[in-house]
Amino acid sequence: TTTAPATTQPTGDTIRLSDRERDAILNSNTVESAAAARGERLPGTGPGIHGEIGAMIGSNGTRGVYGTASIPLGDNAGAVISFESSQYNWPRRAR
Structure with a gap:
């Protein structure tokens, strides 16, 4: 053997x-x-929550933040929550 x-x-x-x-x-x-x-x-x-967040910064004062989360609710359900807030300051045209 x-x-x-x-x-x-x-x-x-x-x-x-x-x-x-x-x-x-x-x-x-x-x-x-x-x-x-x-x-x-x-x-x-x-609870096992997973997600992401982010931000952006651009020219002319452009800025924003965002996020999302996936939340399990028991064994057979779940919820997804997202948010976003941004501001775009486009240049103004002369009239």
Whole structure:
């Protein structure tokens, strides 16, 4: 029979773990750590709001700010809130 090496030995793109190393990894996992590794939101970790904000500054006094947020509401619903406020000071033409 063949046995795994006693230490982690990289061979090309493959890393082989010993039985002891593999068991240590498997035994230290919890339901929460597995869910976090899959990118799942854990209970009690907050609402999980995601979004962005931004601003612009231009010539002739042009300026503005904007933002948006995506808010989960329970398991099957959500809300998206956005805002924008800008001012464009176009040059006035002489009459």
